[in-house]
Amino acid sequence: MRGLFLVGLVACGGEGGAPVDATCRPAVLYLNRTGGAFDRGPVDNASLNQSVLLDGPMGLAPWPHDELDWQSTSRCIRDALAPFPIQITETDPGAVAHVEIVFTTEYWAGPAGTTMIVPDSCRPGHQVEFVFGNALATDVRACQMAMIGFAQMTALLSVGDNCRDLLDLSMDCVASRSFVDETVSCVDAADQPVACRCGGTTQNTFRELSAAFPGCP
Secondary structure, X not given: OOOOOOOEOOOEOOOOOOOOEOOOXXXXXXXXXXXXXXXXXXXXXXHHOEEOOOOOOEXXXXXXXXXXXXXXXXXXXXXXXXXXXXXXXOOOOOOOOOEEEEEEOOOOOOOOOOOEEOOOOOOOOOOEEEXXXXXXXXXXXXXXXXXXXXXXXXXXXXXXXXXXXXXXXOOOOOOOOEOOOOOEEEEOOOOOEOOOOOOOOEEOHXXXXXXXXXXXX
């Protein structure tokens, strides 16, 4: 796996006559299940469909699962991100700064079983994640892998050891997961403790996502 980041829309207004903070813009997340034309860029730019993960121009196929599965995946993502000030859309925001999760068929440059990829550098500013439906049998797993990549990109998080948390890779955990407000150890794919990918040995997914998306005062 690899890591991403977010940006935003709509100015916030104050209450009781308080001045509007024109710099306060909620983050925008675009769930793109239609694929499209993408190209390599020196940095991620979701508005221009450019990603550092690509080698050159590429046409990506639409999400391969049916409407019922998509609605379940979309609802799961919206529920997972409901605690945070993030505007989620399924319509391309165009030039509006945003992060994009591209739901397509299969990884073009690696194993057929790859479920998602995000840039691996530990810096903010990444905007594009790719999720591969041919390697994801269920809508629940599609949601979880999308949220793992999203958290890696936006809050520089790692896989962790908490069966109730979306960042735990286990498939036999509780039915409903979330970003949990608990400190847990970072682990590798074998569930063994390791250093977190961007430093330290523990993380709190809820608090670190909250810090990445503080919202308007």
